[in-house]
Amino acid sequence: MKKSKSSSWDFYLDKVYSYAFYEKAFTKEECEAIIKIAKNKGLYDSLIRKDKKDIKSEIRDSKICWLYPGDNMEGVFLRITDITLNINKKFFNFDLSGINEGLQFTNYKSPSGKYNKHVDRGLDLPIRKLSISIQLTDHNKYEGGELYIDNGVEGRIMMNKKQGTLIVFPSYTLHEVMPVTKGERNSLVTWVTGKQFK
Numbered sequence: 001m002k003k004s005k006s007s008s009w010d011f012y013l014d015k016v017y018s019y020a021f022y023e024k025a026f027t028k029e030e031c032e033a034i035i036k037i038a039k040n041k042g043l044y045d046s047l048i049r050k051d052k053k054d055i056k057s058e059i060r061d062s063k064i065c066w067l068y069p070g071d072n073m074e075g076v077f078l079r080i081t082d083i084t085l086n087i088n089k090k091f092f093n094f095d096l097s098g099i100n101e102g103l104q105f106t107n108y109k110s111p112s113g114k115y116n117k118h119v120d121r122g123l124d125l126p127i128r129k130l131s132i133s134i135q136l137t138d139h140n141k142y143e144g145g146e147l148y149i150d151n152g153v154e155g156r157i158m159m160n161k162k163q164g165t166l167i168v169f170p171s172y173t174l175h176e177v178m179p180v181t182k183g184e185r186n187s188l189v190t191w192v193t194g195k196q197f198k
Contacts, residue, residue: 017091018151018169021159022083025166026076031136035186037072038105041065046106046115049122059116061179067103067188076103076188080166084132084192087168094129094170096194101126104189108145113180117150120171120191128171128191135165135187142183149175 026034043063047054067073077099088094108114120131133147139161147159149169159167169175171191 015093016170018154018157018173019149019159020087020091020168022087022166022168023160023162024164025079025083025134026136026164028138028163030076031134031163031186034067034073034076034105034188035136038065038067038107038186041067041071043105043107048118049125059118061108061112061114062177063107063109065105067105073103080132080134080190083166084130084168088130088192091168092130092170094192094194096129096192098193099190100193101191106187106189107184108177108180108186109184110142110144110180110182113145113177113185115177117174117176119174126191126193127196129194129197130168130192131171131173131175132190132192133159133167133187134189135161135163135167137184137186138163142180142185144179144181145185146178147175147187148178149173 043065045056046060046062046064048057048060050057069077080099080103085096088096121128146161147167148156149159150156151173
């Protein structure tokens, strides 16, 4: 019998992927309908959370609004739920409870629309386990605005930019949106919550 050189004997191996994505989660027409609903509702400056307060910061330059099932978005919530549960089962296997913060529509405009490196979790926030980003704008209609994640192992990884793509990654993952240098990029973001990690 060959002796193990390791001093440990692990019961489980890490099966949590850095990210996953689902192309064509939404059609071009559905993406445009979401953009229209959000812009009709009205956009306002995005803020960041610091010392338990929401403040304007140079870290983030975008306009946002919050969308809920009652905003004619019930079908969108259902689609996100179905896709996310399937992705979670295959790539993350987290204990999830739901989406309890709504959907955040985000508009990044040139020449400076961006969101510097950050993670989506924080003290005294709901326990965010999975972050979801949906590409709403045709990637041929803007320049820049790439979403990168950095898991600390593989370095920066650019996410799929195709319109209608749904991207999922653990909310503790460092990520950023590069400055939009031409046109505008619209996305739909949300966080799936659950019990405390153990």
